[in-house]
Amino acid sequence: MSIVNMKDFGVEPDQGSDATLAVFAAIEKCKELERPTLVFPKGTYHFWPEYAVERQYFIPNHDQNKNRRITFPLIGMKGLTIDGRGSEFIFHGLTLPFVLDGCQEMTVKNLTIDWERPMLSQGQVIGVANQSFDVEIPWDYPYDIVDRQLVFKGEGWQEPCKGIIEMDPLTKSPLFQSGDYLNYGNYAKLHVKEVSPGVVRFSEAGSQLPKLGSQLIFQCGERDCPGFFINNSTDTQLMAIDMHHTIGMGVIGQRSENISLQSFNVKLREGTNRLFTTSADATHFVYCRGIIDIEGCLFENQMDDPCNVHGIYMTFFKRIAEDTLLLRLNHKQQRGAEVFLPGERVRFIQKQSLMPHFETLVKSVRCLNPEFYLVTFDRKLPNSIDLHSAVENVSWAADLRIRNCIARGNRARGFLITTSGKVWIEGNTISTPGAAIKISGDANYWFESGAVQDITIRNNVFQDCNTCFPEWGSAAIDIDPEIQKPDSQGDCYHANIIIENNTFIAFHPYLVKGQSVNGVFVRNNVVKRSERYPSPKQMTFEVILKNCKNVIVDHIKYPSEPLIIVKY
């Protein structure tokens, strides 16, 4: 095994200067070697975008139509290990730390990732009045008021604030019953002015107001720079990595086989009062295969879910020939994705019921532009394929194992599972303001495909989930495929969901809610009442299932009911 040491490329730790060009040269050196290890002597390294490699990537679930500046452009490499030896990597501005594209057997380990100036900002509520509140914003989150907008400033960027998440400094989580009430459209209604240097007043705030002392997280910018973009790669390992921030997701994988995350921690930065980490999901995997193995990881305080695994539905747009369709990628953040390649197997579904009605193979794909693709199939398509159809790739579906992880303090949900691979969710402690586990699928808004076939949720602790109910999910385990019109035959979208030996510590009645599953097994779970949040004294805990088949809840079989409510 050959060692390449960063010190041989003119870079010492703790210099404070830009190590980007040295990394570029070291990677070029590694390309000449067999199974190299690139070693960083322990210390702090800084990376700016100025000399970073620029590429256009359509990174799924990020904002498109932009080029990215990449510090570690790992493209077409095999067998490289990057060992940070406990170093801290500090990024500046719009910089994407790692791209692994067309790689095999790559490992990145033993390092910390943070930004000098994060894209998120934070302030404390110091005054609350009728329909208005004042926030003190510390000097390390510089801002301006421009055209009556609150605009945050960073290294090479200026971005208007687009929303606020209210955090409880005691629980370090979104405040009880807060949710997105100051985000998106609600944020846009607020009036902003500076009342004194570092103090900003928000007025026209409506009836729900933040609490004195709350920390507010200000969201701005687009999803530009995930920590790791893993694309068309096999056998990727990320180990012992602490990620304090990214301008996007922590890890986003696409069309990659076998991804392993061990002690990959999206984690608050100690020594600061920051209550945020990454500005979107901690991890997210689109059309992967093999196994996604996530073990011993902490996912806290990111601005979206800890993990989401899914495929993509393209929709029918126009029939061009007997065997050829013009298909559309609908969601803006999915545009440009390579959904199908020749030889891959596809399944057509009916958009309203999500029920499949035809399968075949892809013969050729011509991407016209990120939105429209001309796809030719290996046979004549039946007339049932029409404007009500969507289509998914069934050649790519990962198994997923999430074990001994902790998820807490983030905005939104916990683990979002839409993959037909085998799934194990075991030994985790999940404490999320929305659903701890969400099993959805829809072909009309998010276009995230992948009916589950075999999922085991076992030995987990669900601790005070759904603190922002009904926002972000209606039960600790929320099985909610977005079916507009159930199948007339009674067929189900999902199958075989086992929920066993878990502990629910809950202040909230809904343990499991679900619909359209053939095979639900809820057994041997322990339910404890939590006193941490207010709840009705006489509350019972419930499992609610609708349009499901082959249901067993705690040894009671419910073979055919349209609506099953089990109370504890």
Add this chain to the structure above:
Amino acid sequence: MSIVNMKDFGVEPDQGSDATLAVFAAIEKCKELERPTLVFPKGTYHFWPEYAVERQYFIPNHDQNKNRRITFPLIGMKGLTIDGRGSEFIFHGLTLPFVLDGCQEMTVKNLTIDWERPMLSQGQVIGVANQSFDVEIPWDYPYDIVDRQLVFKGEGWQEPCKGIIEMDPLTKSPLFQSGDYLNYGNYAKLHVKEVSPGVVRFSEAGSQLPKLGSQLIFQCGERDCPGFFINNSTDTQLMAIDMHHTIGMGVIGQRSENISLQSFNVKLREGTNRLFTTSADATHFVYCRGIIDIEGCLFENQMDDPCNVHGIYMTFFKRIAEDTLLLRLNHKQQRGAEVFLPGERVRFIQKQSLMPHFETLVKSVRCLNPEFYLVTFDRKLPNSIDLHSAVENVSWAADLRIRNCIARGNRARGFLITTSGKVWIEGNTISTPGAAIKISGDANYWFESGAVQDITIRNNVFQDCNTCFPEWGSAAIDIDPEIQKPDSQGDCYHANIIIENNTFIAFHPYLVKGQSVNGVFVRNNVVKRSERYPSPKQMTFEVILKNCKNVIVDHIKYPSEPLIIVKY
């Protein structure tokens, strides 16, 4: 020769629907054939961007960092002829008509190009008062006043006005002594309000005001969609094409060999009162070779020069190793250009004097990003190469023949020549508000390289050039390399400029101004006084040369003077 007819792809002329998908299919068909001709039955065809092929191209001298939607994506093709048979192609929104990339022996002919809604707008001055003027904007140039800005609206775009060019409806040219006085920074000072539907008042206009009855051209948007982008191609012919508008240049060629334009007309649209054509240069060629042959073309009323031929200077940024430099592309519209490839010959110059001091070959090029390139050369570089150095590619320099063309009515200059190939400018009639011919070169602002070595300007008529003097050039023939500090040895940047048998019909004294040329031959020209524009009664015509060597002006030899003024 095989004919592919558009009517076989579901498109009839004059249908009014989008022919883009049919063109895509027809091009795919052509790829299967030997030397095909794609024929359009005569009529009108429409093209929208929605289903057009999208690619990222760094198109030189256009705005970068964007993807383009391309109607005719001619990529890697050979021997295709597209014959419009006199058809009219109407484009909609941000659509780039033709890309020829990596092609050989391609011909496009017999067609007209226009836009349903051009990116330029036009209105008439109907009132002039103290520091303010009113403009009537017809309904076919829809606009809004947004945040006190005049914003024009088109198909899929809304763009603030960025400047005004004042046109004289009698001469159909920029008004005498107008220039850019209402453009760029001067425009930004104007206050705008609507005084009645379709009438906009501009106030705070300073002392120079437009004339009652003038037509004003409103510029907006970026340089997005040239008519033809010819990249990495050989033997391209454009024949009998009338181009009434583009959102960018008419033709932009890069790294291409042998480009022929015959009866390629950038031309006002008859039947309208439009006084504009393309929104930037009619033709522009960067690092081409072989011959650029422009014959019998009309270039009128485009918003920049009729033709510009040049290379690019990259500048020294940092020495990385004995043989390796970090080089920079400085001008924003040059970013991303492929300036050097391995094996090509480069010349280093001193930025202030433009004098060369070292030549060598390129060994490897690694484009880090559109701004910075790591370039390794075939030998150790001398210490004289430093922050004062720029470098050009001397393996690419086109010959240029411009014959029997007419240039008139446009904003800015005429023919801009910076190429070391052999150049003939013959038999043209040039009537431009700036210099008719500009021979420049600079390494500090535009970074356009290419000292001329052999240029013959013969049998042309220069009719009333420099109507906007001193803006856009100080003589009909303006030889003005931007030398900050002349070479101490007296060496010259340009060489061998012959100006003979031309007719200057001029109201303006300066026929030729020049500096830093070794070999200027001005002979047998006819100079006539024009009465069309006001000029002093006692005016003499002048040829002014500075820091030139080997000068012959009308059989009088001027061997060594630092400043030569010849009066007629």
